[in-house]
Amino acid sequence: MQNQTIDGVEVMRSSGNVFADLGLHDAEKLKIKAGLVIEIRKAMRLQGLTQQEAAKRMGITQPKVSDMMRGDFSNLSERKLMDCLNRLGYDIEIKVRPAAQPVGHLVLAVG
Numbered sequence: 001m002q003n004q005t006i007d008g009v010e011v012m013r014s015s016g017n018v019f020a021d022l023g024l025h026d027a028e029k030l031k032i033k034a035g036l037v038i039e040i041r042k043a044m045r046l047q048g049l050t051q052q053e054a055a056k057r058m059g060i061t062q063p064k065v066s067d068m069m070r071g072d073f074s075n076l077s078e079r080k081l082m083d084c085l086n087r088l089g090y091d092i093e094i095k096v097r098p099a100a101q102p103v104g105h106l107v108l109a110v111g
Contacts, residue, residue, distance in 0.1 A: 028106045029078065035108035036081040037073050043088040058084040 003012045012021075019034075020027035044054045051069065055062040064075060073081065082092050099105070 032106050032108050033073050033076070033078055033081060035110065036078065036085065037068055037071075039090070039110060040081065040084055040088065041069065043085065043090060047088065049088075054088070058087045060084065 003010050005011070014021055017027050017031045019030040024030060040054075040058075043049075044051075049057070051065040052062050055065045058065070060076070060080070067073070067075065076084075085092060
């Protein structure tokens, strides 16, 4: 990535994954989890659910929902987040295909 200086501030273009840009070791997993949490938040808002109501539907505690809403989803696995979305009435499709590179990667596509 090439750095630029804009109005005296050095700026670096993002890779598209803020977690990778921050040098976190599980960047792809964190990006997937963040995307799932965003969809959970959208579902809760669309359905007008309180944290307590959402917790009951998702099978987790209200404090875990609160943590999730504040961006702390470290205590929830990708699988559990997918289960939460299922319980909120969403389908999840996992697509597997050969990778273009020797090592594949995870991608979350929302439709």
